[in-house]
Amino acid sequence: MLASGVTTGAPIALLIPNKDWENWQRTMHVEPDQPADASGTDRPTVTRPRPGHADLAGVVKYGHDDIRQRTRARERPRDRARVAIGALARQLLGQFGTHIVSHVISIGSASLPDPLAITSRMCAPSVPMRRFAASTPRSSWR
Numbered sequence: 001m002l003a004s005g006v007t008t009g010a011p012i013a014l015l016i017p018n019k020d021w022e023n024w025q026r027t028m029h030v031e032p033d034q035p036a037d038a039s040g041t042d043r044p045t046v047t048r049p050r051p052g053h054a055d056l057a058g059v060v061k062y063g064h065d066d067i068r069q070r071t072r073a074r075e076r077p078r079d080r081a082r083v084a085i086g087a088l089a090r091q092l093l094g095q096f097g098t099h100i101v102s103h104v105i106s107i108g109s110a111s112l113p114d115p116l117a118i119t120s121r122m123c124a125p126s127v128p129m130r131r132f133a134a135s136t137p138r139s140s141w142r
Contacts, residue, residue, distance in 0.1 A: 026038045028069075
């Protein structure tokens with residue numbers, strides 16, 4: 001928090017509402033039984049665990065029939081908080097002329113010939129807030 005252009009040292013608080021909750025009340029209801037007035041869509045049960053995740057262990061441990069009960073249950077709030085804090089950090093760093101860029105050096109078998117040759121200027125999007133951009137011509141990928 002700022003007062004007269006100086007930080008007060010107070011912590012930053014964020015409220016991130018779950019706008020998608022209404023769409024999932026029939027599938028991911030909190031009560032043991034689905035409420036009669038639950039909104040959203042009936043979705044099929046998920047029974048196949050994701051490779052490399054703790055889905056199977058969580059389902060076995062807690063005896064759920066639907067893996068979705070465990071899938072990403074803890075990850076979503078953390079993801080939202082990380083994205084929100086990252087956006088705040090990006091704004092703060094931007095005030096000091098520091099800009100954050102990133103790029104992918106390989107996808108599957110396609111990779112850049114020299115990943116270290118990519119500069120931050122090459123990664124900076126030419127169009128503000130462009131989600132996907134190529135820093136090198138596709139022909140240079142192996």
